[in-house]
Amino acid sequence: NAGVTQTPKFQVLKTGQSMTLQCAQDMNHNSMYWYRQDPGMGLRLIYYSASEGTTDKGEVPNGYNVSRLNKREFSLRLESAAPSQTSVYFCASRRDRGTGYTFGSGTRLTVV
Amino acid sequence: DQQVKQNSPSLSVQEGRISILNCDYTNSMFDYFLWYKKYPAEGPTFLISISSIKDKNEDGRFTVFLNKSAKHLSLHIVPSQPGDSAVYFCAASAFGNRDDKIIFGKGTRLHILP
Numbered sequence: 001n002a003g004v005t006q007t008p009k010f011q012v013l014k015t016g017q018s019m020t021l022q023c024a025q026d027m028n029h030n031s032m033y034w035y036r037q038d039p040g041m042g043l044r045l046i047y048y049s050a051s052e053g054t055t056d057k058g059e060v061p062n063g064y065n066v067s068r069l070n071k072r073e074f075s076l077r078l079e080s081a082a083p084s085q086t087s088v089y090f091c092a093s094r095r096d097r098g099t100g101y102t103f104g105s106g107t108r109l110t111v112v
Numbered sequence: 113d114q115q116v117k118q119n120s121p122s123l124s125v126q127e128g129r130i131s132i133l134n135c136d137y138t139n140s141m142f143d144y145f146l147w148y149k150k151y152p153a154e155g156p157t158f159l160i161s162i163s164s165i166k167d168k169n170e171d172g173r174f175t176v177f178l179n180k181s182a183k184h185l186s187l188h189i190v191p192s193q194p195g196d197s198a199v200y201f202c203a204a205s206a207f208g209n210r211d212d213k214i215i216f217g218k219g220t221r222l223h224i225l226p
Contacts (some may be wrong), residue, residue, distance in 0.1 A: 004155070033213075033214075035216075039220060040121070041218060042118075042201065042217055042218035042219050043156070043201060043214050043216040044216075045213055045215075045221075048213060058213065090155055090156070090221045092155075094214075100148075100158040100161055100203075100214075101145050101148075101156075101157030101214060102157070102158070103148075103152075103157070104155050105154055105155045106153075106154070106155050
């Protein structure tokens with residue numbers, strides 16, 4: 001039982017490049033989330049998907065897009081990476097409201 | 113506008129003693145509270161939660177206390193062990209709201225001293 005799987009684990013991008021962070025969960029959870037973690041800032045929500053076919057903006061959505069491909073997969077796309085997007089990105093899923101998240105192990109992204 | 117506040121960025125506690133991590137919230141709609149633990153280079157892992165209908169929840173060495181009138185919760189770890197050294201995030205959500213988000217605090221780094 002893998003839980004939440006994120007790929008890649010590490011990535012270095014040049015400013016202006018694009019990339020997609022992949023996330024998949026095998027727990028049949030309904031909701032999925034993308035957070036970023038920066039020093040002194042805690043975990044900030046970028047986008048979330050409460051159910052298959054829906055996505056909503058979180059606290060810091062600018063510069064990102066998401067796709068809820070199916071119930072298992074929720075991807076995060078950076079169309080034109082900026083140094084301010086250097087961060088550790090966590091994907092999480094949740095069965096329903098009233099339960100906690102299960103997090104992936106993170107993607108460490110550096111934009112130079 | 114921080115809805116979940118952890119005012120202590122770090123805390124050092126002697127091994128075997130009690131660790132107390134504090135958290136304050138501002139949104140009175142929050143009714144479900146969680147604590148997550150995070151080691152370096154790993155994702156956060158769920159530790160313990162409490163619903164607003166309770167004022168205490170215990171799981172082994174970990175106890176969470178909720179004071180709704182003060183909008184304050186705390187995590188007690190007794191006794192503290194070296195493996196407890198980690199960053200702890202307080203989090204909250206509003207079950208009754210349409211939106212599905214959990215809001216996290218900035219975290220407190222706990223150091224357990226030998």
